[in-house]
Amino acid sequence: MPTWDWAALAGEDLPEIVAIEEAAHSYPWSEAIFEDCLRAGYRLDGAFSRGQLIGYSVVMSVLDERHLLNLCVDPAVQRRGVGRFLLERLFESARAGGARCVILEVRAGNDAAIALYESAGFTEIGHRKAYYPAPGGREDARVMRCLL
Template identity: 40%
Template sequence: MNPVFSPLTPQNSDPYFELHKLGQFSPWSRKIFEDCLTKPYFAYSLDQDSQPLGYYIGMTVLDEVTLMDIVVSPSHQGKGLGKSLLQHFMSQCDQNNIQQIWLEVRESNATAIDLYDNAGFILVEQRVNYYPSVKGKEDALIMCCYLG
C-alpha cells in the first residue's frame, strides 16, 4: 500500500507531536504545535497502514509560504519520504498560487540542505548562532524557492 497524505489537525495531531519531539533538538510546546495546525498555517501528515511516517507545517502570508517544520519518523528516514513530503508541500503551494517558499535549516543538517538544494531552493542568508545545539548555538541557513 502506498503512503497517504491527510490534513493534519489538532484533533489528529498526537502521533505527529511525538514525531516533532523526536525530530527537534528544542521542540515546540504542545500548544505551539497545535496553534501551527490552524490558519494561517496548513499541515499534512503522511501515513501508511495507519502508521505515522512524517508531516509538514507551512504558514501562508499573502503569496509567500514559510516551511515551518518537516519531519520524517526516525525509523523511516533514508527512504525518500522527506522528498515526498517536500514535493507534496510544494504542490500545495503551487495550487494556491504561492510565489515564494521560505525556510530555515540548521547548518549541520546536510541531508535537509541537500534535499532543499535539489528542489530548487537557494541560500539567501545565514543567521549566526540562531539555533540552540549540544555545543551551544549553531547557524541557520535561510533558503528560498521562487515558484511560477
C-alpha cells in the first residue's frame, strides 16, 4: 500500500488546495472560503506524495465533536486510499484532542464518498433537504456520524 506524508496546511498552500477543489467538484469552494476557514482556526490537513499535495481535509472543532467540512482528493489519485488516509489521520487527531465523534454532510448522490464513510464507521443520523447546489436545483445531504 502506498504511503503518504501528512501535514497541517496554511495560507501558502491555498493555490494547490483550490486547484484540487476545482478539479474535483462541479461547485467548488472558493479561495475566500478556505481563507475564512484558516482565519477561524479550523484545522486544514493535507496528504502529500513526494512533496505534492494530493488531498486535504477541513475540520471544525466544537466541544467534543469534530465536524468534517471538506475532504477532497485530487481526481488523478482518487480511489487509491488517500481519502481513507486522511480520515484515519483525522480520527487520530480527534481522539488525541478529546473528541468523541466526527460529524459530516455528504451529497446524497455521492456513492463513492458514502461508501468510504460507511466503511470507516460512519452511520447516517439525519438528512438535509436541498442542502447542496446541483444542476437544475438543489441536492439533499446525508448527515453522518462516527463515534470515536
